[in-house]
Amino acid sequence: MASIAEYYAGKNVLITGATGFMGKVLVEKLLRSCPEVKALYLLVRPKAGQSMQQRVSDMMTCKLFDRVREDNPDFHQKIIPISSELTQPGLAISPEDVEKLTGCIDIVFHCAATIRFDEPLKHALQLNVIATQQLLSLAKQMHHLEAFIHISTAYANCNRKHIDEVIYPPPVEPKKLIESLEWMDDGIVRDITPRLIGDRPNTYTYTKALAEFVVQQEQDKLNIAIIRPSIVGASWQEPFPGWIDNFNGPSGVFIAAGKGILRTMRANNDAVADLIPVDVVINLTLSAGWYTAVHKPKSALVYNCTTGGINPFHWGEIGRYTHHVMSSFKRNPLEQAFRRPNANITSNYLINQYWILVSHKFPALIYDLFLRLSGQKPQMMRIFNRLHKAISLLEYFSSQDWEWNSENLNMLMSQLTPEDRKTFNFDVRQLNWPEYIENYCIGTKKYVLNEDMSDIPAARQHLRKLRNIRYTFNTLLVVFIWRVFIARSQMARNIWYFVVSLCFKFLSYFRASSTLTN
Numbered sequence: 433m434a435s436i437a438e439y440y441a442g443k444n445v446l447i448t449g450a451t452g453f454m455g456k457v458l459v460e461k462l463l464r465s466c467p468e469v470k471a472l473y474l475l476v477r478p479k480a481g482q483s484m485q486q487r488v489s490d491m492m493t494c495k496l497f498d499r500v501r502e503d504n505p506d507f508h509q510k511i512i513p514i515s516s517e518l519t520q521p522g523l524a525i526s527p528e529d530v531e532k533l534t535g536c537i538d539i540v541f542h543c544a545a546t547i548r549f550d551e552p553l554k555h556a557l558q559l560n561v562i563a564t565q566q567l568l569s570l571a572k573q574m575h576h577l578e579a580f581i582h583i584s585t586a587y588a589n590c591n592r593k594h595i596d597e598v599i600y601p602p603p604v605e606p607k608k609l610i611e612s613l614e615w616m617d618d619g620i621v622r623d624i625t626p627r628l629i630g631d632r633p634n635t636y637t638y639t640k641a642l643a644e645f646v647v648q649q650e651q652d653k654l655n656i657a658i659i660r661p662s663i664v665g666a667s668w669q670e671p672f673p674g675w676i677d678n679f680n681g682p683s684g685v686f687i688a689a690g691k692g693i694l695r696t697m698r699a700n701n702d703a704v705a706d707l708i709p710v711d712v713v714i715n716l717t718l719s720a721g722w723y724t725a726v727h728k729p730k731s732a733l734v735y736n737c738t739t740g741g742i743n744p745f746h747w748g749e750i751g752r753y754t755h756h757v758m759s760s761f762k763r764n765p766l767e768q769a770f771r772r773p774n775a776n777i778t779s780n781y782l783i784n785q786y787w788i789l790v791s792h793k794f795p796a797l798i799y800d801l802f803l804r805l806s807g808q809k810p811q812m813m814r815i816f817n818r819l820h821k822a823i824s825l826l827e828y829f830s831s832q833d834w835e836w837n838s839e840n841l842n843m844l845m846s847q848l849t850p851e852d853r854k855t856f857n858f859d860v861r862q863l864n865w866p867e868y869i870e871n872y873c874i875g876t877k878k879y880v881l882n883e884d885m886s887d888i889p890a891a892r893q894h895l896r897k898l899r900n901i902r903y904t905f906n907t908l909l910v911v912f913i914w915r916v917f918i919a920r921s922q923m924a925r926n927i928w929y930f931v932v933s934l935c936f937k938f939l940s941y942f943r944a945s946s947t948l949t950n
């Protein structure tokens with residue numbers, strides 16, 4: 433039987449969401465580990481004044497592609513951008529491109545989605561469900577299609593505690609919902625959204641669940657697999673450790689903590705932090721593509737791609753044992769930190785609120801006052817308000833535990849040759865969490881914030897300065913409080929005089945004894 437790389441040799445692959453975090457890693461891995469792949473057709477839209485060609489060219493200059501560039505400097509010849517806006521009818525693909533795609537595509541990877549937790553329902557539905565439906569219609573017209581791989585999320589069914597590798601009945605029939613929302617204006621949709629999403633926390637998980645159902649409806653006509661990753665984090669090994677390019681999920685939290693902005697967060701210390709490295713997800717995705725095309729399972733296979741049941745890591749291990757995120761950022765500090773990194777995790781609402789007041793709002797207020805007095809625009813309170821909004825949306829995921837079944841993932845691993853198991857490694861039993869978190873933190877510094885590692889001595893110096901400012905501030909605060917206290921209490925005054933006279937006596941004694949010895 434063909435190995436994975438042999439299977440992809442000569443194949444034309446269609447990828448949506450290639451400019452996104454996971455899409456880029458998928459493109460890179462295909463080019464690097466399946467060098468005989470014929471062509472990658474990427475559905476890309478123009479964005480922020482850049483044409484789709486410009487965006488794809490920029491993407492290929494990214495450091496992520498360094499290894500591919502070394503192996504094959506002409507790799508860009510295999511990349512064919514296709515203009516497409518997924519929220520438009522027919523995905524806004526030109527008739528000529530539709531003809532080209534239907535004539536040549538062998539396998540589809542559908543990664544594109546809106547992953548925002550606060551996305552208005554209509555837009556999330558348009559992109560995550562309707563676009564998936566349209567892509568499936570296009571896929572059905574493809575003459576040689578062998579597999580359709582849909583990227584979902586392990587949290588699509590987060591209203592359940594135990595999640596099997598099955599497609600659960602949708603909360604509502606997608607077609608009916610689409611029809612009903614069509615005539616409603618945005619205000620009405622916003623008002624009824626909480627009732628519609630029910631026990632799910634946001635429109636993202638709700639629409640991803642609907643998308644799974646839409647995909648399942650096509651399982652008789654197409655060879656389908658669904659990949660459900662949990663919280664996708666920086667790369668573990670490939671193409672190099674710690675690659676990450678966004679603020680989503682834990683990355684933004686780590687950065688905010690490293691910058692000394694985030695000092696407290698609500699999470700259940702004992703709950704599993706189900707992080708999964710992006711390279712693991714992509715290795716599983718490519719393996720599932722191979723298996724689906726070669727073995728053509730009778731019905732769509734779902735692969736829960738999680739770590740909790742295999743190699744668990746807990747939120748408490750990030751927060752409580754300071755050798756992880758905090759110590760990593762002390763060893764490799766971020767530039768221009770607001771305060772020294774020192775974040776704590778608590779599951780207690782009141783304690784968290786207390787620390788938000790003392791460690792977030794109070795310093796922000798003082799800093800903004802300082803900015804105002806020095807003629808600058810206050811900004812810290814605004815930053816904290818945004819941080820609190822983001823954190824409140826993440827807390828749902830950091831405060832609970834889920835249990836995912838991973839039978840299909842294990843079955844797939846057993847089907848791989850020993851060589852493929854190494855090249856397309858998705859065995860997270862070997863993942864060393866402290867090392868992974870350290871590389872993750874360094875990755876946020878290098879690839880998200882684009883900070884130079886050679887600036888670390890200056891960043892350390894800045895942290896020392898912050899520590900001295902803190903000591904000075906604390907001393908002044910104690911003296912101030914004491915002075916206020918002294919002004920109001922005779923007993924405090926007596927204690928103060930006693931301490932001062934004791935110090936005075938000690939100094940005189942010290943001076944006298946040093947005069948004698950001289």
Ligand SMILES: CCCCC/C=C\C/C=C\CCCCCCCC(=O)SCCNC(=O)CCNC(=O)[C@H](O)C(C)(C)COP(=O)(O)OP(=O)(O)OC[C@H]1O[C@@H](n2cnc3c(N)ncnc32)[C@H](O)[C@@H]1OP(=O)(O)O
Nearest residue numbers: 547548549585679680681682684685689775822826829830
């Ligand atoms: C030290 C102890 C730490 C312990 C805790 C660690 C981890 C956190 C806990 C839980 C993580 C759970 C994650 C669950 C994931 C579920 C899995 C999934 O299936 S999907 C994908 C996950 N999706 C997301 O993570 C998206 C979440 N984000 C959003 O929904 C939105 O970004 C938002 C939070 C609602 C904020 O929206 P807003 O409009 O205010 O901002 P923008 O997103 O438009 O961003 C504007 C601008 O700011 C930059 N940005 C974004 N976030 C941050 C940040 N945290 N810090 C700094 N800067 C940030 C962003 O890049 C934009 O910049 P620019 O305009 O230049 O592009």
Ligand SMILES: NC(=O)C1=CN([C@@H]2O[C@H](COP(=O)(O)OP(=O)(O)OC[C@H]3O[C@@H](n4cnc5c(N)ncnc54)[C@H](OP(=O)(O)O)[C@@H]3O)[C@@H](O)[C@H]2O)C=CC1
Nearest residue numbers: 449450451452453454517518519543544545584585661664
């Ligand atoms: N990141 C995570 O933690 C997790 C992600 N997932 C799933 O993985 C998949 C990929 O996520 P991730 O890479 O992190 O997401 P990103 O937000 O990084 O990427 C989203 C991709 O979708 C594309 N896209 C969005 N809207 C449109 C549109 N209207 N037309 C064309 N393309 C569009 C984006 O293109 P553009 O650059 O033009 O905006 C981008 O390429 C998603 O399906 C997500 O649900 C699942 C679990 C966890």
